[in-house]
Amino acid sequence: MISVKGLKKSFNELQVLKGIDEEINKGEKIVIIGPSGSGKSTFLRCLNLMETPTEGSIVFDGTEITHLHDREINRIRQRMGMVFQHFNLFPHLTIRKNITLAPVLLKKMSQEQADAKAEELLRRVGLPDKADTYPAMLSGGQKQRIAIARALAMDPEVILFDEPTSALDPEMVGEVLELMKQLADDGMTMVVVTHEMGFAREVASRVLFMAEGTILEQNTPDKFFTSPENRRLKDFLSKVL
Amino acid sequence: MGFIDSFNQNFIEQDRWKYLLNGLLTTLFITFFAVLLGMLLGFLVAIIRSTYLRTKRMLIPDIICRVYLTVIRGTPVVVQLLIIYFVIFGSVNINKVFVAVLAFGINSGAYVAEIVRGGIMAVDDGQLEAGRSLGLSYRQTMIHIVIPQALKTVLPALANEAIVLLKETSVAGYIAIADLTKGGDIIRSQTFSPFLPLISVAVIYLVLVMFLTSLVNVLERRLAANDKR
Numbered sequence A: 001m002i003s004v005k006g007l008k009k010s011f012n013e014l015q016v017l018k019g020i021d022e023e024i025n026k027g028e029k030i031v032i033i034g035p036s037g038s039g040k041s042t043f044l045r046c047l048n049l050m051e052t053p054t055e056g057s058i059v060f061d062g063t064e065i066t067h068l069h070d071r072e073i074n075r076i077r078q079r080m081g082m083v084f085q086h087f088n089l090f091p092h093l094t095i096r097k098n099i100t101l102a103p104v105l106l107k108k109m110s111q112e113q114a115d116a117k118a119e120e121l122l123r124r125v126g127l128p129d130k131a132d133t134y135p136a137m138l139s140g141g142q143k144q145r146i147a148i149a150r151a152l153a154m155d156p157e158v159i160l161f162d163e164p165t166s167a168l169d170p171e172m173v174g175e176v177l178e179l180m181k182q183l184a185d186d187g188m189t190m191v192v193v194t195h196e197m198g199f200a201r202e203v204a205s206r207v208l209f210m211a212e213g214t215i216l217e218q219n220t221p222d223k224f225f226t227s228p229e230n231r232r233l234k235d236f237l238s239k240v241l
Numbered sequence B: 001m002g003f004i005d006s007f008n009q010n011f012i013e014q015d016r017w018k019y020l021l022n023g024l025l026t027t028l029f030i031t032f033f034a035v036l037l038g039m040l041l042g043f044l045v046a047i048i049r050s051t052y053l054r055t056k057r058m059l060i061p062d063i064i065c066r067v068y069l070t071v072i073r074g075t076p077v078v079v080q081l082l083i084i085y086f087v088i089f090g091s092v093n094i095n096k097v098f099v100a101v102l103a104f105g106i107n108s109g110a111y112v113a114e115i116v117r118g119g120i121m122a123v124d125d126g127q128l129e130a131g132r133s134l135g136l137s138y139r140q141t142m143i144h145i146v147i148p149q150a151l152k153t154v155l156p157a158l159a160n161e162a163i164v165l166l167k168e169t170s171v172a173g174y175i176a177i178a179d180l181t182k183g184g185d186i187i188r189s190q191t192f193s194p195f196l197p198l199i200s201v202a203v204i205y206l207v208l209v210m211f212l213t214s215l216v217n218v219l220e221r222r223l224a225a226n227d228k229r
Ligand SMILES: Nc1ncnc2c1ncn2[C@@H]1O[C@H](COP(=O)(O)OP(=O)(O)OP(=O)(O)O)[C@@H](O)[C@H]1O
Pocket: A011, A014, A016, A034, A035, A036, A037, A038, A039, A040, A041, A042, A043
């Protein structure tokens, strides 16, 4: 579904991604782990072109997307959801409006259809009675579940998660991971940057270890955690497990 | 001469109070339309400038905006008024009040622009990112997500700018517009008693400003309450 070849990204002199090759297939759940500053977010943000790659190609569903025009980029992004560490809900809009704004503006649905969809999504994320409240009234965990609902409203083919639980109080991490597991079970294609090793073990179809802008090792979660080969990965795992 | 006599002489005789009333109406008229023009210009400039600062697009419009801001904020409003009236429209017969609206609107636009730009830049980058990640265009994200939030934070400052403008229009007399200030001055020149007409003018401005300021305070409280919902 997404095929990345020779992906490089530099910010001025700083080279953050140093050549990444990766195939992400439909229905896969990729979990990316790695030390801070290794380029995990940058990689994710290149996939939906929030960052413009410096070199290399990204083919999404048969289309090379790194040299598209703005309009086409917008169309690609409609098919790739993104969930942020800090939720980034729209504070001036009700929860319902947060969810329906994009599909209605982008003419995917009428307001009525979108409202119905919002109801359904709110039930799915376990917050059916929050449609008319504002983000400020929700807990962190609730905000992130709404952010996921907002992404789902566009019916994306893949969702990119950038440390979705890192900004949450510990007692709220579970509810968000639980929802992500549900999505995974429903067959959603997911690329998840996280420090939640339990989630990686349980949900991932593949785990990637990223360090200094390259993917040093990848494997099924079983082998990845029980028999890591790369020395840096062993070091890293010994610190986080 | 007692107060009553002086009052009669300055306001009642020859219906001199009409100088103040008509002047006040002129002042309010100029202020109202100058505020509208200033908001229009200011928003336009603020959007161009913040677009350039965030995306590096629109370089040429941004340069034009910066020249506008520098020139307008670096010169006195009276001089701008005189130049627009005597230089730019010097050779055509044109309505003076229209010239004043234009001059004060262009002047106010520069200050509005900086207020609004500050508001736009203060909106968290994550908001723009969230909008764009959903597939919304830059324009859609600005209109539906960034600007409404910016507007909320700058509304009180914008209202204060309008109040400042009300006072600034008092130099309209430089191009012989009979605004409130000029009205008081005309009475003074006819009666040779400066005290009452000029103090009256001051009191009228003061009452207007205090009234508008109290409205802004109510607005600020409403907005603050709104944030807590
Ligand atoms: N817009 C940018 N401009 C300049 N440098 C950037 C930018 N974005 C990221 N970087 C730099 O790129 C490097 C990698 O950043 P990135 O956010 O991708 O790392 P990360 O693996 O997600 O780290 P973390 O675990 O802390 O989120 C860092 O050194 C960061 O400072």
